[in-house]
Structures are given as C-alpha cells and as structure tokens.
Amino acid sequence: MSGYDWPDPGAYRAAATDTIRNHPDTREAVGSATRAFDAKRREAYAGIEAEAWRDWARDVKTHALSRLDEYLVQAEEALIRNGATVHWADAGDEALAVLDSLVHRHGIRTAVKGKSMLSEELAVNRHLEGLGVRPVETDLGEYIIQLLGEPPSHIVGPAIHKSLDDCRRLFHDRLGTPMDADPGRLARAARGALRQEFLGADLGISGGNFLAADTGTLALIENEGNIRLSTSVPPVHVAFVGIEKVVPRFADLAGFLQLTARAATGQPIGNFVSLLQGPRRDDEEDGPDEVHVVLVDNGRTRLFDDDEAWEALRCVRCGACLNTCPVYRQTGGHAYGWTYSGPIGAILAPGLLGLEEGMPLPHASSLCGACADVCPVRIPIPELLLHWRRKGVEAGLVPRAERLGSSLYAAAAKRPGVFGLAGEGLRRTPWAPIASSLPVINGWTQERTAPRPSPKSFRTLWKEGIE
Amino acid sequence: MRVSLFATCLADQFFADACADAVRLLRHLGVEVEFPEAQTCCGQPAHNSGHARDARIMAEHTLSVFDEADHVVAPSGSCAAMIRSSYPKLLGTPEARRLAERTWELSHFLVHVLGVESLGSGLAGTRVAYHHGCHALRELRVEREPVDLLRNGGAEVVPWEADRECCGFGGLFSAKMPEVSAGMADRKLETLPDVDVVTSADGGCLLQMRGRAEGQREERSFVHVARLLWQATRTPDAGDPLRDVT
Numbered sequence: 001m002s003g004y005d006w007p008d009p010g011a012y013r014a015a016a017t018d019t020i021r022n023h024p025d026t027r028e029a030v031g032s033a034t035r036a037f038d039a040k041r042r043e044a045y046a047g048i049e050a051e052a053w054r055d056w057a058r059d060v061k062t063h064a065l066s067r068l069d070e071y072l073v074q075a076e077e078a079l080i081r082n083g084a085t086v087h088w089a090d091a092g093d094e095a096l097a098v099l100d101s102l103v104h105r106h107g108i109r110t111a112v113k114g115k116s117m118l119s120e121e122l123a124v125n126r127h128l129e130g131l132g133v134r135p136v137e138t139d140l141g142e143y144i145i146q147l148l149g150e151p152p153s154h155i156v157g158p159a160i161h162k163s164l165d166d167c168r169r170l171f172h173d174r175l176g177t178p179m180d181a182d183p184g185r186l187a188r189a190a191r192g193a194l195r196q197e198f199l200g201a202d203l204g205i206s207g208g209n210f211l212a213a214d215t216g217t218l219a220l221i222e223n224e225g226n227i228r229l230s231t232s233v234p235p236v237h238v239a240f241v242g243i244e245k246v247v248p249r250f251a252d253l254a255g256f257l258q259l260t261a262r263a264a265t266g267q268p269i270g271n272f273v274s275l276l277q278g279p280r281r282d283d284e285e286d287g288p289d290e291v292h293v294v295l296v297d298n299g300r301t302r303l304f305d306d307d308e309a310w311e312a313l314r315c316v317r318c319g320a321c322l323n324t325c326p327v328y329r330q331t332g333g334h335a336y337g338w339t340y341s342g343p344i345g346a347i348l349a350p351g352l353l354g355l356e357e358g359m360p361l362p363h364a365s366s367l368c369g370a371c372a373d374v375c376p377v378r379i380p381i382p383e384l385l386l387h388w389r390r391k392g393v394e395a396g397l398v399p400r401a402e403r404l405g406s407s408l409y410a411a412a413a414k415r416p417g418v419f420g421l422a423g424e425g426l427r428r429t430p431w432a433p434i435a436s437s438l439p440v441i442n443g444w445t446q447e448r449t450a451p452r453p454s455p456k457s458f459r460t461l462w463k464e465g466i467e
Numbered sequence: 468m469r470v471s472l473f474a475t476c477l478a479d480q481f482f483a484d485a486c487a488d489a490v491r492l493l494r495h496l497g498v499e500v501e502f503p504e505a506q507t508c509c510g511q512p513a514h515n516s517g518h519a520r521d522a523r524i525m526a527e528h529t530l531s532v533f534d535e536a537d538h539v540v541a542p543s544g545s546c547a548a549m550i551r552s553s554y555p556k557l558l559g560t561p562e563a564r565r566l567a568e569r570t571w572e573l574s575h576f577l578v579h580v581l582g583v584e585s586l587g588s589g590l591a592g593t594r595v596a597y598h599h600g601c602h603a604l605r606e607l608r609v610e611r612e613p614v615d616l617l618r619n620g621g622a623e624v625v626p627w628e629a630d631r632e633c634c635g636f637g638g639l640f641s642a643k644m645p646e647v648s649a650g651m652a653d654r655k656l657e658t659l660p661d662v663d664v665v666t667s668a669d670g671g672c673l674l675q676m677r678g679r680a681e682g683q684r685e686e687r688s689f690v691h692v693a694r695l696l697w698q699a700t701r702t703p704d705a706g707d708p709l710r711d712v713t
Contacts, residue, residue, distance in 0.1 A: 013643075013644055013646070013647075016644070016646060016647050017646040017647075020646050020647065020649075020650050021646070027650065031654070057652060072502055099471040114679055116638070118483070135687055196510070287469070313709070324634050326633045326635070326651050327633075327644075327647055329653070330647050330651060331647070332648040340608065347613040353470065362638070363643055363644065364644060364647070365637070365640070366601070366633050366635055366637025366640045366648070366651070367601070367636070367637055367640070368601035368632075368633035369601055369602070369606065370601070370603035370605070370633070372491055373605060386514070386517065387514065388517075389515075389517030390518075390519050391514060391516040391517075392517055393516070393517040393518055393519070397542045398516075398517070402516070404527075406512075406513050406516065406518040407518075407521055409508070409512070409513065409521065410513060410518075410520075410522075410524040411524075412507070412523035413476075413507040413508045413510070413524070413525045413528055414507070414524055414525070414527075414528040416504065416505040416506070416670070417509055419476075419507040419508070419628050423476070423479065423480055426480075427480060438472035440639065440642045440643075441642070442642075443641070443642030443643060443644075443645040444641060444642045444645065445646045446645050446648035447646065447648065447678075447679065448649065448652075448675070448678030448679050448681075449677075449678045449682065450678070451677075451678060452481075453480050453675045454479055454480065454481060454482065454483035454562075455483075457479050457480055457483055458474045458478065458479045458482075458487065459474070459479055459504065460483075460489075460501045461483050461484075461486070461487050462504075464488075466487050466491065467491075
C-alpha cells in the first residue's frame with residue numbers, strides 16, 4: 001500500500017527527463033500549483049515586515065543550533081515533567097525500533113498518521129507494515145498518494161503533481177464518488193472514510209514543526225484537523241521530531257507559527273495549531289494515555305559539523321523554496337529520488353545521505369537565487385549548492401573530462417594571447433557535424449540550435465576601431 | 468570619467484556588436500572607454516561548477532587586468548555579479564573588494580554612476596519584452612534601471628508574466644541538465660507576449676531562449692540591451708538593428 005521505492009538521487013537527470021518528456025501533465029499541475037503558492041506567499045510577506053521577521057527567525061534558529069545540546073536536554077526534561085516519554089535515536093533504525101516495542105506491548109494493528117516528512121525520511125509506513133500494522137495517512141494529499149502507492153512530491157503539498165481529474169478517477173475507483181464530483185464532494189468522501197480510521201486506530205503518529213525547550217511543547221501546524229485527531233484520539237501518540245526542530249522558548253512559537261504559515265501557504269497562521277503538552281491528564285477527557293517523543297538525528301549532527309552546510313538545519317520545511325524554484329516546477333519532487341526535493345532537498349541530500357549518493361542534486365539548479373529570496377530562515381541556498389559542488393570536485397565526483405576542461409580553460413584564461421587564439425579557433429570550427437559526439441556541447445545542441453558567433457569578435461572590432 | 472570595458476568572454480564571441488554599441492553609448496555620454504586587451508574570462512563557469520582553484524586563477528587574472536581601472540563596466544549582469552558578489556568571498560583580499568565596488572553592469576552604471584535618466588527617443592514604437600537575468604536581478608538588485616532606460620527611450624516594455632523567472636541558462640547547467648534547462652526556457656517562451664524584440668542584459672540568457680525558440684512556429688528576435696540603449700540615442704529611422712541577434 002505504501003511500499004513505494006524511491007529511485008535514488010543519482011537518477012535525477014533520467015527521472016526529470018522522463019517526467020518532462022512523458023508526463024507533461026505533471027509539469028502543468030506542479031507549475032500552476034507552485035505559482036499559486038508562491039503568489040500567496042508574496043502577498044503574505046507583504047502583510048508583515050517580512051525582512052525583519054526573517055532576520056529574527058534566522059537568528060533564533062542559529063542560536064538554538066549553536067546550543068543544541070543544552071536545549072535538547074532542557075526539552076527532554078520538560079517533556080518528562082509533562083508526562084511524555086523521550087527516546088533518542090541516532091540512526092533511522094533506532095527511531096523505528098521505538099515502534100517495535102509499542103506495537104508488541106499494545107497489540108497495535110492500525111496507525112493513523114498526520115503528515116510528517118521525517119516519517120517519510122525514516123520510511124515509517126514500510127516498517128509498520130513489516131510489523132503487521134496498517135498505516136493510514138490522514139492528510140488529504142498524503143491519503144491520495146498512499147492510495148496510489150506513490151511518495152510525496154512536495155514538502156507541504158504531497159499530491160501537488162496530481163490534477164483534479166487524477167483525484168476524481170482515484171476516488172471514483174476507491175470510494176465510489178461520481179466521475180464529475182467537485183473537490184468538496186471528494187473531500188467529504190475522504191473525510192467519511194478517514195473518520196472511521198481515527199476512531200478505530202490504536203496508534204497516532206505525527207511529526208513536529210517545533211519543540212519549545214523551556215516548556216517541552218510540541219507545536220504542529222496543519223489545515224485539515226487530521227493531526228489534531230491523530231494526536232488526540234488514539235490511546236498512544238508517537239511524535240518523530242528532528243533534533244534541529246528545537247527552539248529555545250515557548251514564546252518563540254508566536255513568531256515561527258505565523259512566519260512558517262505565511263512562507264508555506266500564504267496564510268497568516270495554519271487553520272489548526274496544536275500545542276501538545278504530554279498525555280491526557282486525570283481531569284481531562286481527551287488525549288492519549290501515552291505520548292512518546294522520538295528525537296531523531298539520522299545524519300543531522302554530521303551535517304551540523306560541516307562548516308558551511310549546517311545552515312540548512314535552520315529549515316522549517318515550509319516548501320517556499322520549492323514553490324519558487326523554476327527547476328522544481330519542471331518535474332515536481334519525485335525526480336529528486338528521495339524524501340526532500342527542490343532547493344532544500346538538493347542541499348540536504350549530500351549532508352544526510354552522504355556526499356556521493358546526494359551529489360547530483362546540487363547540480364539540479366541554475367543558481368537563479370529565487371530560493372534565497374523567499375526562505376523564511378534565510379538559508380543561503382545558492383551558496384550551499386556551490387559548497388556541495390566544490391566538495392564534489394574535491395572528492396573527485398565529477399567526470400575527468402570536465403575537470404580537465406576546466407583546468408585547460410583556466411590555464412588559457414591567464415594567457416590572453418592563447419585565450420584570444422583559442423577563441424578565434426573555436427569560432428572557425430564547424431561544430432554542426434561533431435557537436436553531438438562532444439561532451440558538454442552535445443548537452444546544449446540536444447535541446448537547442450547552436451549559438452552563432454558574431455561575424456567578428458569584439459576584440460577584433462576594437463582593434464579595427466569602433467566608430 | 469574613464470571606464471574599462473569588460474566585454475566578457477561570451478559577449479566577445481557572441482555579442483560583439485552589443486559590446487561595440489556599449490562603447491559607442493558610453494562615448495556618446497562623454498565617457499572615455501578603455502579595453503584592456505589582456506582580459507579573458509571572469510571565472511564564473513568554473514566557480515559555479517565547483518572548480519574553486521580554476522575559478523581563483525581566473526579571478527586573480529581578471530583582478531590584475533582591472534586593478535588600475537576607475538570603473539569596470541560589463542554588458543552582463545552575471546559576469547558583473549561574479550566580480551561584485553563572488554570575488555570578495557573567493558579571493559578574500561582588499562583588492563578584490565575594491566574591484567567589486569567599482570564593477571557595474573551597463574545599465575546599473577548608466578543610472579547610478581552617470582545619473583542618466585533618458586538616452587533619447589530612438590526606441591519609439593518598439594515593443595520590447597525585458598528578461599531579468601537572475602544575477603542582475605537577485606545579486607546586483609538591478610531591476611528598474613534597464614526597464615526605465617528602455618521606456619524613457621520610447622520603447623513600450625510589455626508586461627511579461629515570467630520576466631523575473633530563470634530562463635534555464637545557468638552556464639554549464641544548460642549542458643549538464645539540458646532537458647530541465649529547456650523546459651525552463653519553454654516556460655519563458657510560452658508566456659512571452661507579442662513583441663518586436665526580447666532583450667536582456669545577459670547574452671547567455673538570450674542564446675538560451677533564442678536557441679530554444681528557433682524552429683518554433685513564431686519567429687522571435689533576441690537582442691542584447693546594449694544595442695537597444697545605443698539605439699535609444701539615435702533617430703528612429705537610423706537602420707534597424709533589431710533583427711540581428713549578434
């Protein structure tokens with residue numbers, strides 16, 4: 001049901017090409033949805049002093065990361081005071097092991113899930129299925145792609161690559177709605193099916209947008225209410241939280257909840273904000289009997305140790321960089337081959353997956369810089385893309401021909417005479433018959449007509465005299 | 468006022484007439500123009516591909532070529548941005564910072580150093596679409612300058628939904644990820660309004676869009692903004708350079 005296989009980031013170009021060539025409807029759906037998100041984000045930023053908010057958010061996150069060890073322990077102590085159980089997971093399988101003991105102890109058979117990218121990163125659904133537990137995604141977008149057996153293609157809008165007609169067909173087949181059902185009717189059908197799942201579930205799973213260290217408050221942002229239900233109806237709630245999600249103070253949430261919503265969807269704040277303070281207390285009617293917070297590293301401290309790339313850990317997973325990215329818009333997220341796509345995925349991949357495995361993704365960018373202009377925590381994404389490209393060159397992960405070509409070019413460039421002669425030589429070369437067999441150049445000519453040089457170079461015009 | 472023209476390796480070969488028009492324009496405005504012939508490439512292709520050592524070699528060379536210049540003006544937002552934003556980080560020297568402060572994209576220089584508002588009305592009746600190259604727009608924050616100069620020169624700058632979106636050139640990106648790059652150019656062309664000419668401060672972007680547009684149903688004309696700005700100083704009937712992409 002959710003046992004999809006990611007290709008891998010190394011297949012980026014092939015996967016992107018397949019999408020562009022064979023699935024023009026994906027480009028259409030992703031393009032129009034992201035442009036709409038981006039326009040709303042712009043409007044929402046205009047409604048606040050966005051530049052000052054972004055400075056503040058960057059500084060608070062940077063501060064929290066600089067004292068991560070202290071704030072995490074403080075958060076743990078507060079969570080325990082609140083009655084939650086805290087688990088520390090270094091690697092992904094340690095995080096998943098938390099589920100093993102709970103499933104056995106409580107005889108869990110069905111789990112409802114609120115949207116969580118970390119649970120995707122950990123492949124929680126596949127693990128649950130291995131334990132004989134049926135995971136049910138309850139976010140509408142996640143529900144749609146779970147029915148289709150696909151991974152999410154966007155951090156915030158997992159089914160962004162699907163058209164309304166795709167959803168109509170799916171719901172017609174699976175839930176019996178008419179083929180011309182309007183979006184409202186489709187949503188009601190999903191709600192009807194999901195309501196039963198909430199009531200019958202033994203386990204609720206969520207991620208966490210922020211974890212306030214001083215009070216141990218877990219903050220969750222959503223629009224549909226499914227996270228509220230997933231975290232309050234089942235008797236056991238497990239929250240997977242990346243260690244970088246900690247913020248120093250409860251008061252910081254006021255800024256982050258608003259800024260994240262504005263960046264993500266252009267809303268002043270999410271329709272539902274849950275501030276969770278542990279399990280149901282004796283005088284409360286609702287809430288789980290047990291709350292487990294799993295603090296997950298899974299490569300994050302390794303990324304933190306990188307002198308430059310650590311800044312990516314400020315990410316609040318709003319998806320604004322995806323929405324504004326002209327590269328992401330061509331394909332949606334699947335082509336990136338792992339959980340996180342778009343600009344943020346491209347700078348997280350080499351850090352979290354390892355340099356070699358993540359390497360193609362930092363090249364999936366024209367360095368246009370649109371992402372840096374929208375990031376609510378001011379991650380210098382283009383600079384970090386360059387950082388990983390440099391690391392790739394240092395590690396010998398680029399083709400020999402490229403390395404050789406680059407050094408030859410540099411060697412010529414510091415010898416103006418040679419450079420000028422080479423320029424004249426290249427101008428006179430009849431490229432058309434040989435272009436398709438030359439690396440780099442064939443990449444250009446495959447998609448475009450060859451550029452025609454000016455009749456004379458400027459150098460020559462200058463020597464002849466400019467009237 | 469003395470200016471050193473940085474033709475840039477790309478415009479030297481592919482937009483020679485635009486470089487020549489930049490010289491004519493600057494001279495017309497009373498500026499003395501030099502062309503240090505030892506100039507080659509700013510190093511951006513190597514820098515953007517992660518070849519830091521090669522980029523540094525080219526940056527140091529460019530720095531030595533322009534070390535004495537009062538101002539360096541380039542008919543390219545991208546190459547000017549390489550010097551302005553990346554050289555100080557790449558080289559980390561006071562000389563690099565000094566060169567950064569004195570380097571300008573052409574329209575940026577005209578407006579902010581020369582204080583030019585209008586060049587003439589030689590573009591009257593010309594419908595233009597202006598493509599904002601990413602590095603001019605987001606690194607140099609050059610946005611209104613070229614558009615105002617075109618408009619004040621009589622051109623009608625037609626609104627273009629995607630005028631601030633990347634065309635997909637991105638230097639070697641266009642050859643490393645050609646399919647995605649082409650998709651990005653197609654988005655530009657799909658939204659392009661009905662105009663006489665598409666222009667930009669960056670030749671790379673023009674080559675990319677033109678390379679993708681050729682062979683499509685509608686013929687489009689792609690002209691470097693330096694040619695149009697020179698044209699703005701002329702009388703409207705002084706030839707028709709708009710059909711010539713070089």
